[in-house]
Amino acid sequence: MYDSHNCNCRRLWLVIASLLFLSVECISQTVNDTYEIAPWQGFRSAAISYTFDDNCPNQLGIAVPMFDQFGYKLTLFTVTSPTWGWKADWSGLQKAASEGHEIASHTVTHANFSTLADSAQKTELESSQDTINVHIAGQRCITIAYPYCATGNSAMVANYYLAARGCSGQVVSKTPADFMNISSFVCGNQGLNTSTAMESKADEAASVNGWCVYLMHGINGTEPGAYSPISQDTILATLQYMKNNPQKFWVAPFGTVTKYIRERNSASVSESSSSADSVVVQVTDKLGSGYFDVPLTIRRPLPEKWDSILVLQNGGTMSSWISGTDTARYAVFEAVPNGGNVTIVGKTRVQVGVRSLPNVPSTFALYQNYPNPFNPTTRIGFRIADVGFVSLKVYDTLGREVATLVNRRENPGYHTVSFNAAGLSSGVYFYAIQAGSFNISRRMVLIK
Ligand SMILES: [Zn+2]
Structure with a gap:
């Protein structure tokens, strides 16, 4: 059942969150000197997002299972009108969403915003988001891709979405200049059409700690009318490349990366107590809880006698590990901002035999x-x-x-x-x- 009241509250909340964010984005991070927040999850060098537009059928039939094999999540920018040539397969999209893939908006009618009045843009923004939220349980539609790469009225788009994807063919910086026009690379026969070409953009992103967003449509050229088709083998080769460089590339949906950036830039990290075998840390942000739920990766020098760590937040075990060399070792952990106190429990090294x-x-x-x-x-x-x-x-x-x-x-x-x-x-x-x-x-x- 569609609950319009609830929906409006959420939207109002999003507006407030966006305004808050706009006013505090660059100045709000306060991190205890001992701590460091990773530019990207896992202290990887680059974020990589694979995005697919237009509901081309092979996206659910071929791309999603391929990504599942690698444990990677993609973003499906969906046209919601039932009269669109590739009508949205809501049950297939729901299945993908349940596996962690992002279902986002590509407007209602595949509209060209450069020729649309504000009132018509508003309808496209609002109705496509509502339709996706009605059909897809377990996640909220928070990002949009502009059809024809034609950017809209930024202020209005920001009332509905955390980020919007354009396609100006550039690596996005660690903090994008404009969240309402995030650049992407068109892939396929009208753009990057080999795995090598795609991988070089990922490497470029890694060299500047940036974000590389790929834009794809049809797969294997078997969907007549699909713009700039790409072969599944090309996509597969790039996924293997990402997998072979796990410390370098963070592959995540467009919306997840957006949330990470906003959390990272707004987060505060402080330490409230420490003892011989534990440290208690607060990780907070000003973005509101329950919505920005992507864990940040944080590190601090490993206390000298500790040989292993266990990290708890709000009673649950968080991902944690030890990185670095023998002379500079770090306790690395993940924590959700505003998710409760983080306790790092250290286990003391057992000395065996002669000192090395x-x-x-x-x-x-x-x-x-x-x-x-x-x-x-x-x-x-x-x-x-x-x-x-x-x-x-x-x-x-x-x-x-x-x-x-x-x-x-x-x-x-x-x-x-x-x-x-x-x-x-x-x-x-x-x-x-x-x-x-x-x-x-x-x-x-x-x-x-
Ligand atoms: Zn499109």
């Missing part, structure tokens, strides 16, 4: 993953003493290999790797390391 020289690890170790149990991502740390070939693999309880996390030469020292089990079912898994003659496994639990 600084920065020269003398032992091999495979640490317990954090969080554990997990869903669907977790971090695994290991330490190796000598340079050499390292293999770290995940097995199910029947001993079948389900993932290879490391399979390369590594330098001595402490390393961490993330494991995404989005494609696996709940249960017990084992991870095993092999480095020279060192060989050990540990148990972890996936709960979905």
Whole structure:
């Protein structure tokens, strides 16, 4: 049932949030000197968003399953009018939304805003958002893409949306100059048409800590009339490239990245207490709770005697891991602004045998993953003493290999790797390391 009263409240709230945001965007971050908020989730170098327009059928049939395989989420900019040539498949879109993909607006009629009066723009903005919110449960429509890349009345768009996508073919800076005209790269035969061309834009974004937004329409050229089709193999190759550089690229929907930027720029981090084995931290922002719910990644130097950490927020376990070298190690964790106190619990290093020289690890170790149990991502740390070939693999309880996390030469020292089990079912898994003659496994639990 459609509740218009509730909808108006939400919209009013969004207006207030936008106004607040506009007035405080650049000046409001206050972060305790000890702490650092990541430019992008996981301290990765760039944000990457894959966006698809026009409801072309292969997007649900081919793109979504392909992204699911990699555990990546995309954005579907949807035209909502039932008379549009590719009528929205609401049940298919709902299924995608339930898996974490973003369903956003591409107006009602695929309108060209450059030729529309404000009143008609308002109808396109408002009605498409309402229709999506009525059909899609579990998420709110917060972003829009301009058909024909024709930007609208920015102030009016901002009354309804947190961000709007244009397509001027540029990497977006860490904080966009204009949220109502976020640039993207047209992909396919009218734009970037090879995986190499697409990857070079992602690399460019990484070099400036920026955001690379891809814009796609039809896939494989099997949808007559679809603008600038691209082959699924090209998309697949870029996804593999992202996966091969997990520390470099944060692949996330357009709306998720938008929220992260706004949270990051508005957040305050302060420490209220610390003891030998725990630190309590407050992470807040001025954006209002319940809506800006994307975890920020934050780090602080690891207290000297700590060897592992567990991070809790509001009673739940948050993603956390240890990064850096033996001389400069960080406790890294995720926290939702305004999500309650964050407690970092440290476990003290157990000294075994003779003291080693600084920065020269003398032992091999495979640490317990954090969080554990997990869903669907977790971090695994290991330490190796000598340079050499390292293999770290995940097995199910029947001993079948389900993932290879490391399979390369590594330098001595402490390393961490993330494991995404989005494609696996709940249960017990084992991870095993092999480095020279060192060989050990540990148990972890996936709960979905
Ligand atoms: Zn379009």
